[in-house]
Amino acid sequence: AAMKCVIGGAQLRVFGRAIHAIARISDEFWFDPIEKGLALRSVNSSRSAYACVFFSSMFFQHYCWTAVSQPCQQEQQLSLPCKLIIKSVLPVFRCANVLERNVEKCSISTNPSEHHITFQLLCRHGVVKTYNLTFQECDPLQAVFAKHMCPNILRVHSRLLADVMIHFPTSQEEITLSVTPMKVCFKSYTEEDTDFSRTMLTEIQLSPEEFDYFQVGVDSEVTFCLKELRGLLAFSEATSVPVSIHFDRCGKPIAFSIEDLLLEASFILATLCEAEKEAASPEPACCPRPWDSKADTATSKKLQQKGNTPSVDSAKPPSALAKQEVKNIPRGKEREVPGRAGAATAEAAGGKATEAPYEKNSYLYKYCIFQFHSLFFGAVSYKEKEAIGDTFQSLVTASDTEEEFGALQSSPV
Amino acid sequence: MRFRAKIVDLACLNHFSRIINTIAKLAKTCILRLTVCKLYFILSDKVANGGASMWCELSQGNFFDEFQMEGVAAEHNEIYLELMPENLSRALKTSQSAKAVKIKLTNKHCPCLRVAVELPSLSSSSRIVTHDIPVGVIPRRMWNDFREPSVPDFDVSIYLPVLKTMKSVVERMKNLSNFIVIEANLNGEMNLKIETDLVSVTTHFKDLGNPPWASEDGCQSSAQGRDLESMAEACIDIKKLQQLLAGQQVNPTKALCNIVRKRIVHFILLQEEVSLQYFIPAIA
Numbered sequence: 001a002a003m004k005c006v007i008g009g010a011q012l013r014v015f016g017r018a019i020h021a022i023a024r025i026s027d028e029f030w031f032d033p034i035e036k037g038l039a040l041r042s043v044n045s046s047r048s049a050y051a052c053v054f055f056s057s058m059f060f061q062h063y064c065w066t067a068v069s070q071p072c073q074q075e076q077q078l079s080l081p082c083k084l085i086i087k088s089v090l091p092v093f094r095c096a097n098v099l100e101r102n103v104e105k106c107s108i109s110t111n112p113s114e115h116h117i118t119f120q121l122l123c124r125h126g127v128v129k130t131y132n133l134t135f136q137e138c139d140p141l142q143a144v145f146a147k148h149m150c151p152n153i154l155r156v157h158s159r160l161l162a163d164v165m166i167h168f169p170t171s172q173e174e175i176t177l178s179v180t181p182m183k184v185c186f187k188s189y190t191e192e193d194t195d196f197s198r199t200m201l202t203e204i205q206l207s208p209e210e211f212d213y214f215q216v217g218v219d220s221e222v223t224f225c226l227k228e229l230r231g232l233l234a235f236s237e238a239t240s241v242p243v244s245i246h247f248d249r250c251g252k253p254i255a256f257s258i259e260d261l262l263l264e265a266s267f268i269l270a271t272l273c274e275a276e277k278e279a280a281s282p283e284p285a286c287c288p289r290p291w292d293s294k295a296d297t298a299t300s301k302k303l304q305q306k307g308n309t310p311s312v313d314s315a316k317p318p319s320a321l322a323k324q325e326v327k328n329i330p331r332g333k334e335r336e337v338p339g340r341a342g343a344a345t346a347e348a349a350g351g352k353a354t355e356a357p358y359e360k361n362s363y364l365y366k367y368c369i370f371q372f373h374s375l376f377f378g379a380v381s382y383k384e385k386e387a388i389g390d391t392f393q394s395l396v397t398a399s400d401t402e403e404e405f406g407a408l409q410s411s412p413v
Numbered sequence: 414m415r416f417r418a419k420i421v422d423l424a425c426l427n428h429f430s431r432i433i434n435t436i437a438k439l440a441k442t443c444i445l446r447l448t449v450c451k452l453y454f455i456l457s458d459k460v461a462n463g464g465a466s467m468w469c470e471l472s473q474g475n476f477f478d479e480f481q482m483e484g485v486a487a488e489h490n491e492i493y494l495e496l497m498p499e500n501l502s503r504a505l506k507t508s509q510s511a512k513a514v515k516i517k518l519t520n521k522h523c524p525c526l527r528v529a530v531e532l533p534s535l536s537s538s539s540r541i542v543t544h545d546i547p548v549g550v551i552p553r554r555m556w557n558d559f560r561e562p563s564v565p566d567f568d569v570s571i572y573l574p575v576l577k578t579m580k581s582v583v584e585r586m587k588n589l590s591n592f593i594v595i596e597a598n599l600n601g602e603m604n605l606k607i608e609t610d611l612v613s614v615t616t617h618f619k620d621l622g623n624p625p626w627a628s629e630d631g632c633q634s635s636a637q638g639r640d641l642e643s644m645a646e647a648c649i650d651i652k653k654l655q656q657l658l659a660g661q662q663v664n665p666t667k668a669l670c671n672i673v674r675k676r677i678v679h680f681i682l683l684q685e686e687v688s689l690q691y692f693i694p695a696i697a
Contacts, residue, residue, distance in 0.1 A: 160535075167507050167542050196522035200500045201545040209536030 003033035004109040008061040012106055016093035017238040018053045018265065021231030023086045025051045025267075030141045031084050031117060033110060035065050041141050042086075048270035049228040050143040053235075059262040061105065082110075082135035084117065092119045092131050145268050147255055150246040151217025152179060156210065158236035158243050158258075164204050165233060168226060172202075174272070177247070177254070178221040184208060189223045189272075212242055220249045223272040232256050232267045239263070247271070414492055414550070416447055416518035419479040426514055429476045430505040431662045432469070432687055437498040438660030439467055439691065444551060444559050447482050447492040450474070454498065455559045464694040465653050468561055475686035485553055492518070493551035493559065496526065504528040504544035512539060524548050562692060565679055567671035568645035570626055571597040573680075574618045576668060579605075580658035582616045587651050589614065592696055595654070596646030597672055599623050604644070607651070624669050645674045647695035657691050665689075 007015050022029050022042045026049075029042040037056040043049065057063035092106075105122045115137075121129040164186050168175060174189035187203035190196075208214040236243050236258045247254035251273030257266040420426045436443065436454045446453040451472055458466035473480045484490035508514055508530045515529045525545040534540040551559075573579060582605060586593055590607040597603040603618045657680060671679040673695075680691040 167544075169503065196525075197547045197549070199547065200503070202504075203543045203545075205541045205543075207534070207536045207538040207540075209538070210534055210540075 002110055003038070003065045004062075004107070005033075005038065005057075005060040005064065006062040006105055006107045007059075008105045011059060011061075012093075012103055014059075014235075014238045014263070015055070015106070017235040018055075018263075019086070019089055019093045021235040021265075021267075022051050022053065023090055024228055024231035025049050027087065028083050028085050029089075030138070031082050031135065032140065033065055035067075037063065038108075043141060043143070044228070049225060050268045051228075051232070051266070052143070053263065053265040055263045056261070082115075082117070083138045084133055084135050088131070088133050089119070092121065092129075143268055145253060145255055145266075147244075147246040147257070150248050150252075150255075151215075152220060152245075152247050153213065153215045154179075154184070154211050154245040155213035155242050156245075157212065158233055158240070160206075160210060161243055162233050162237060164206070165226065165230065167202050167204055169200075172226055174223050175226045176221055176223040177245075179216050180219045181216045182208070184211070184214075213244075218249060220247065222247050222250050222252075222254050224254050224269040228269055229256060229267065232258075232265065235265065414485055414518065415481070415483040416492060416516070417479070417481045418473070418477045418516045420476060420514045421478045421512075423511070425476045425478075426505070426508060426511060428686070430502070430508065432471065433498055433502045433505060434662060435660040435689070436467075436469060437502040438656050439465075440498060442495060442497050443467070445494045445496055445548075446559065447494070448484075449482055449490060457558055458562075458692065458694070465650075466562060466692045468690040469687065470689075471687040489553055489556075491556075493556055494518075494524075494526070495549035495551055496546060500544070500546040501526070501528070504530070504546060507542070508532075518548075519545070521545070524550050562690070565671060565673050565677055565692075567679065568674045569597045569599055570624050570669060570671045571599075571601065571603055572622045572624060573668040573670055574603065574621060576658055576661050576664060580655070580661075583651065583655050583658055586614060586616075587655050591651055592648050593651040593654060594646050594648045595670070595672065595678055596644040597621075597670075598642055598644045600641045602642075602644075624667075645672045647672055647675055647678050649678055649693045649695055653693045657693075 018040060022040055025042040026044045029040055032039040032041060037054055037059065039052060039054045041050070041052045043051075057065075103121045103123050107120045107122070108117065109120075110117050115134050117133050117135055119131040119133065121131075123129060168186075168188065172188060176187050176189045178185045178187065184206045185203060186206075188199075188201045190199070190201065208216075232243070239258060239260070241258040241260045244257050244259070245254065246257070250271055252271060253268050254271050255266055255268045257264070259265075420429060440454075440456045444453075444455040444457070446455060451470055453471075454467065454469040456465070456467035458464055482490070482492065484492055505514070505528070510533060512531045512533060514531070515527075517527045517529070519525050519527045524547070526548050528544045528546065530542045530544075532540040532542060583593065586605065586607045589612060590609050592607070594606040594608075595603070596606070601619060601621045601623055603621055604615050605618075606615045607613065661682065663684065665682040665684050667681070667683040669681050671681070673679070675695050677695055678693050680689075680693070682689045682691075
């Protein structure tokens with residue numbers, strides 16, 4: 001598939017903030033244009049945080065998507081999701097706040113045959129900055145999370161959340177959200193062996209009245225990673241759409257999402273499961289089924305949790321993704337997943353569960369509900385500077401264009 | 414041992430925060446001494462601090478609307494706590510619009526200063542932010558380590574130039590050298606000098622004025638016989654001087670320094686409600 005879109009004016013800031021928010025999750029992200037719009041997704045290496053931002057075609061000044069069928073394929077390929085290194089994209093949207101002032105439009109277009117995505121910033125005074133980024137083909141990434149099944153739902157303006165988080169130091173890794181029908185409390189996370197004589201603890205109590213929507217079905221205390229959330233908070237401030245928080249008891253994921261006509265974003269974070277801290281040997285996930293490249297829906301391995309039933313509902317974004325055909329690609333090397341987990345992150349090749357190494361000082365994050373089919377090719381060489389050439393047609397031709405070649409270094413992954 | 418205090422006035426709260434921010438720039442860890450009338454922030458001149466020491470004194474009545482204290486014993490009605498001023502600074506940082514701030518000494522998991530900030534909110538009930546700052550209680554037998562330092566027998570005492578100017582000069586010099594020579598005479602002249610292999614830079618200040626010190630035994634008055642032009646100098650760590658100047662958020666009413674030739678420089682910064690003394694030893 002080929003896609004071309006143009007982001008203009010005020011939406012640039014929103015898009016830039018989305019990229020920055022996703023950057024907090026991982027070094028790379030999935031760039032997934034579909035007919036209805038553009039989805040950006042990311043998951044962190046320990047699979048404890050997942051982000052998805054979907055921009056509908058109405059978000060863009062111009063959005064054009066065409067399915068391209070390749071002669072060698074049996075079926076028409078509906079979409080070509082691809083992976084980009086986020087460090088290559090971030091410079092494009094550096095200083096998202098000042099983007100509006102200098103940049104009039106940004107156009108993004110994919111060039112599947114040459115494995116490029118081109119970001120072009122049309123700036124003031126006729127300056128055009130072009131970034132050609134090489135992408136890596138990959139399988140779709142998708143998390144399944146049944147938000148509507150969560151007993152606890154809060155909705156609040158992002159300003160309030162930002163005002164709450166400002167009281168915690170930027171170095172604060174995890175915080176605990178504790179709710180009862182009478183009060184809401186955010187506090188620094190402490191574990192049994194916390195050295196209280198060295199740690200400053202912060203706690204903020206809010207009344208339910210401060211929330212636009214407040215539903216607490218079950219008293220709960222969930223602990224999640226604050227660092228990963230801060231990106232979403234900055235992003236939602238740019239959009240001024242209220243943030244919805246869906247969660248359950250500890251151990252089950254917590255979802256922070258925003259939604260309006262133009263975009264939807266979800267950040268799903270694993271929460272700490274207090275009761276089930278394990279010592280040396282983490283539980284392996286169930287053995288995944290062998291990779292089925294013809295799988296219709298996103299049903300690869302599920303990570304089973306002790307006592308937590310994974311949900312099977314389809315998730316946002318639109319189900320078009322769930323139904324898409326995955327092209328038959330050769331198996332890449334098994335991906336090592338280092339990181340905090342005890343739970344195994346099972347990969348496709350071979351069907352054997354890979355257990356992430358246990359880290360002595362941290363605790364277990366139990367994941368649920370992530371379903372991935374993820375097969376990655378081996379290393380892709382990144383081409384550095386590329387001339388635009390005549391193949392790319394600019395929507396706007398300014399006189400005296402000054403082209404600057406963005407230098408792209410592949411960062412060691 | 415009990416301590417409970419409350420600040421309601423926003424101006425007092427902001428002033429108190431600024432003082433804490435200044436202290437936080439000077440010391441990673443320091444002693445907070447509480448008496449019935451005053452608070453003291455003390456840094457003793459142990460080697461770990463690079464030899465610099467600090468004595469900051471404020472009258473509690475100028476800041477707190479409520480202040481109740483019970484010391485370790487009736488005849489020693491004081492409390493000495495060791496804490497990281499950065500924590501206190503952080504706790505007060507977001508209290509710009511607070512309705513009230515309460516500070517209390519508690520002992521939940523360990524001795525803590527609990528700072529509770531009551532913030533206005535959209536609903537009828539306020540938002541309460543609580544910070545538990547861990548503190549160490551200093552036993553009475555160690556209190557002698559933290560006595561007020563005496564004013565040294567200085568060679569020259571001189572008023573400092575406008576701190577903002579002095580700060581920008583020192584900051585630029587800091588890029589060139591690790592040490593700075595501060596010298597002054599009884600004629601109101603001060604020089605700040607750095608010297609490296611490649612470059613030496615001197616900034617001259619004049620007409621600064623010398624503060625009159627009433628001495629107990631009248632020996633200062635014999636300064637008439639002394640050479641007014643003769644400079645007393647000391648070479649000190651430039652970073653310490655820069656920290657002192659950078660931490661000043663408000664212009665003090667009086668700022669002066671006493672130089673003991675080649676031994677120590679004693680800075681005194683006075684405001685209406687607070688006094689700060691900072692000692693920087695000379696590098697041999």
